[in-house]
Amino acid sequence: MKQIEFKKRRKHLMQRIGKGNIALIGSASTRARNRDVDYPFRQDSDFYYLTGFNEPNALAVFIPDREQGEYLLFCREFDEKKALWEGAHAGLEGATEHFEADDAFPIDDLNDILPGLLENKTKVFYPMGRDSELDHSLLEWINHIRSQSRTGVVAPGELVSLEHILHEMRLFKSAAELKLMRRAAEVSAAAHVAAMQKCKAGLYEYQIEAELLYHFAQNGLRAVAYPSIVAAGKNACTLHYTENADKLKSGDLLLIDAGAECDHYAADITRTFPISGRFSEPQKQLYQLVLDAQSAALEQIKPGTPWNQAHDASVEVLTKGLVELGLLKGKVKKLIKDEKYKQFYMHRIGHWLGMDVHDVGDYKISQEWRLLEQGMVLTVEPGLYIPVDCKTVDAKWRGIGIRIEDDVLVTAQGHEVLTSAVPKTVEDIEALMQVH
């Protein structure tokens, strides 16, 4: 992502904050795994969205119309020894030169400098309640200013959630963001195809996971957007199954939910296919039903449609199909009203997708489902999960879990599926798996 993109975002944010106010946002922290070893660092998405700065121990400050500079970055000073052990870091010079901060200060001087910046500001925008250290420090800084009120300085009187402004910005993807999302989608799709080709009975779920990771990294995307789910047979009925430790058995389905991250933007794809390469009759019937539900949901994705409409379309198709196949008994309308489908379809149709896999942005505005608009990206992922011990259905259905998930951009006219390169019809899946 080019600096100009981050600059545009900061400019937009400054306008929304308004003169006389200030915004603060901290970076993610490192987290110790054990002695001298940290968990892989992933920058806070909000912080990265505004700064492009990929280091821990940093805090960005935005002060619209401040003459000496509007954008200040507190970060680690350059330290040669640290650079030797832990690799490059920008230092104060890098913060201004490469990351275009108007000024940069050592993070260790935060407590000395921040109160001065907060003086006489009306509102402080910040991610309230997300980082207890920042919450605590902010109140200390404000108290510090209050204690000096006799000198004429005024402490800010309003603390406002920064997320509200920021997440509305993040919900609408720019051309530069879509470029990264398309790349994440393309690489993830190719990895799913490779995993289908690799799949055979006798392998372990983690070996299929390794295939996905191999393809992500070979294509330049080393990070996953979330832990991959590789779930054979009944494991697919556990929605967030990540043990990935069982052996693949011929006759079972394999559900793979996996996506790579491209410069902090996620892909999120699920495919379900037969380990043997051929669907059994019951598997095929349930699979086709989920696919039909996905098609019905996708048809709803266009500007002006309320968010919930795609979900409702999927519920209708699935409930009707479950009655036809005999898994539910009764009138479709009543089964929907009584939410009887929820025993087999217990999640919603999807979620916003962006820097976070379950991305930010409100789903309702003033308690009404919001309307889809051009530039939003979401997943469409209906599923059916028949518990292995479900006594109310014929034994042939039990232990089958199916989800089909694509990433979808709302366009001016309708939508574009970003992940269509992975086969999903019964014929296409079987054809791909026969060749290999």
Ligand code: GLY
């Ligand atoms: N991979 C998580 C989800 O599909 O929502």
Ligand code: MN
């Ligand atoms: Mn998803």
Ligand code: MN
């Ligand atoms: Mn997923």
